[in-house]
Amino acid sequence: MAQIAPFDARAELMRVNAVDKVFPGDVQALRAMSLTVREGDFISLLGPSGCGKSTALRLIAGLSEPTAGRIEWAKDRAQGDLGVVFQEPTLMPWATVAQNVFLPFRLEGKTCGAVKDDILEALKLVGLDKFQNAYPRELSGGMKMRVSIARAMVTQPKLILMDEPFAALDEITRFKLNNDLLDMQARIGCTVIFVTHSVFESVFLSDRIVVMAARPGRVIEELHVDEPYPRGEMFRTSPEYVAHCRAASQALEHAMEAAA
Amino acid sequence: MSVTDLDRPPAPTVDAEEARRARARRIEKTARWLLPLLVMALMIWVWDRIVVWNEIPHFILPSPARVWGSLTGDWAILWDSALLTGRITLMALAIAVVGGAGLAILFNQNRMVELSLYPYAVILQVTPVVAIAPLIFIYVESKTVGMLLCAWLVAFFPVLSSTTLGLNSVDHNLRDLFRIYGATRWQRLWMLQLPSALPYFLGGLKIAGGLSLIGAVVAELVAGTGGVGTGLAFRIQEAGYRLNIARMFAALAIVAAMGVFIFAALSLLSHMLLRKWHESAIKREH
Numbered sequence: 001m002a003q004i005a006p007f008d009a010r011a012e013l014m015r016v017n018a019v020d021k022v023f024p025g026d027v028q029a030l031r032a033m034s035l036t037v038r039e040g041d042f043i044s045l046l047g048p049s050g051c052g053k054s055t056a057l058r059l060i061a062g063l064s065e066p067t068a069g070r071i072e073w074a075k076d077r078a079q080g081d082l083g084v085v086f087q088e089p090t091l092m093p094w095a096t097v098a099q100n101v102f103l104p105f106r107l108e109g110k111t112c113g114a115v116k117d118d119i120l121e122a123l124k125l126v127g128l129d130k131f132q133n134a135y136p137r138e139l140s141g142g143m144k145m146r147v148s149i150a151r152a153m154v155t156q157p158k159l160i161l162m163d164e165p166f167a168a169l170d171e172i173t174r175f176k177l178n179n180d181l182l183d184m185q186a187r188i189g190c191t192v193i194f195v196t197h198s199v200f201e202s203v204f205l206s207d208r209i210v211v212m213a214a215r216p217g218r219v220i221e222e223l224h225v226d227e228p229y230p231r232g233e234m235f236r237t238s239p240e241y242v243a244h245c246r247a248a249s250q251a252l253e254h255a256m257e258a259a260a
Numbered sequence: 261m262s263v264t265d266l267d268r269p270p271a272p273t274v275d276a277e278e279a280r281r282a283r284a285r286r287i288e289k290t291a292r293w294l295l296p297l298l299v300m301a302l303m304i305w306v307w308d309r310i311v312v313w314n315e316i317p318h319f320i321l322p323s324p325a326r327v328w329g330s331l332t333g334d335w336a337i338l339w340d341s342a343l344l345t346g347r348i349t350l351m352a353l354a355i356a357v358v359g360g361a362g363l364a365i366l367f368n369q370n371r372m373v374e375l376s377l378y379p380y381a382v383i384l385q386v387t388p389v390v391a392i393a394p395l396i397f398i399y400v401e402s403k404t405v406g407m408l409l410c411a412w413l414v415a416f417f418p419v420l421s422s423t424t425l426g427l428n429s430v431d432h433n434l435r436d437l438f439r440i441y442g443a444t445r446w447q448r449l450w451m452l453q454l455p456s457a458l459p460y461f462l463g464g465l466k467i468a469g470g471l472s473l474i475g476a477v478v479a480e481l482v483a484g485t486g487g488v489g490t491g492l493a494f495r496i497q498e499a500g501y502r503l504n505i506a507r508m509f510a511a512l513a514i515v516a517a518m519g520v521f522i523f524a525a526l527s528l529l530s531h532m533l534l535r536k537w538h539e540s541a542i543k544r545e546h
Binding site: 106 | 431433434436437438439440441442443447451452455458536537538539
């Protein structure tokens with residue numbers, strides 16, 4: 001089990017340095033965004049729609065280039081260092097669960113036999129090892145999302161980007177997946193950047209919440225949730241949790257006012 | 261099970277609504293093949309009565325019995341012709357699949373090639389094959405090659421256009437995912453675009469199957485016999501000249517049966533390839 005270092009002792013993983021992103025038609029999606037990401041961080045990008053949180057994620061993933069500013073990595077990034085989970089499960093419908101989880105390795109040119117144990121391990125992590133040979137259409141929405149998470153984690157990446165992964169799920173499933181996600185993060189010791197528009201989700205999961213405003217997309221405030229992990233149902237009903245939620249809600253309100 | 265449940269009789273495994281639905285399903289299953297057969301029997305009977313009651317001479321409209329007689333009596337001739345037409349059709353379909361899908365992949369990989377050639381693919385498609393066929397037989401020495409060319413001309417376009425659509429219909433998130441994992445263009449084509457395009461390709465294939473038969477028939481009508489034996493279309497034409505209308509009907513029935521067979525075979529193939537994962541092949545429970 002990988003241990004996550006205490007906050008101050010964490011090494012820097014990557015940095016978003018004064019990044020602007022302008023889309024055609026002079027749409028300023030991001031203005032002067034800066035963010036330092038350390039190993040083991042769980043960062044939520046919280047904000048109303050149109051605040052550029054998904055754009056920020058795409059820039060970090062390397063799917064698009066900043067108009068100004070830089071995305072800097074502390075070390076050279078290898079193919080399997082980054083995992084992504086989208087809002088939809090984004091599975092290949094023609095492939096079984098195991099084949100879907102195998103994909104990142106397959107694209108690296110590895111054979112199925114060589115990474116069989118890793119695939120099984122990742123599926124066990126999300127509790128779907130019994131469904132290896134099922135096709136995505138046979139699974140529920142929550143299970144599909146678990147497969148998607150297993151695929152993102154199977155390469156033991158340094159950084160996992162999650163773009164509102166649980167937004168389409170019902171609340172019971174979402175709570176369960178929130179709990180499990182923290183558990184999984186602790187086990188493989190990765191860093192997570194998590195885009196969400198839910199205050200409760202962001203407080204429960206993260207140690208840092210980056211609140212963003214829209215038009216132009218920018219960072220308004222950065223909140224620290226200095227509560228110890230592991231967090232569970234106890235945390236969800238604690239006064240500290242409520243206090244953090246209130247603070248985050250207020251920050252979000254400021255963000256809305258700033259945009260209006 | 262809680263205590264209160266114990267007092268109640270166990271619920272029947274099939275309730276009235278479920279039973280009704282199951283019965284409706286059974287009836288539909290039988291009706292699916294029985295009704296068309298009844299319609300056919302009725303049509304044949306009406307046809308027969310029209311011929312008998314109006315005393316229509318057989319060289320104008322033969323009775324069903326006479327057509328049946330021709331079908332069985334001339335079976336040897338008709339079967340040979342059917343084999344020839346069938347062979348041309350299948351070969352043309354094969355070339356249409358390879359050519360259509362190959363062009364689609366080429367177009368997809370190179371936009372400049374697509375921009376250069378796509379208009380001509382459309383022109384070839386919209387020009388009626390009947391109008392092109394006579395020209396083809398002037399310049400192409402071999403009758404077989406000429407016929408294949410005609411059949412290919414009509415059949416390749418649905419494969420091309422539907423495969424092109426399929427190759428471009430990849431889920432954009434999956435496309436991003438492949439980019440993040442550093443997939444090569446070849447990996448993207450092989451592992452992402454081709455599987456995504458498969459349902460579209462199979463849809464085009466079903467259309468192409470019917471069209472290649474049409475192409476083969478048209479080619480035969482234009483080409484005549486010279487050297488390669490006689491196909492079904494030529495048999496129809498020849499029987500027409502001789503006022504052997506019964507044989508015309510018999511040959512026509514075989515052509516129709518071939519078309520149905522091709523469609524059924526391709527539908528089966530499509531079902532086999534997609535049944536595990538594609539929405540179109542999934543049976544809903546309710």
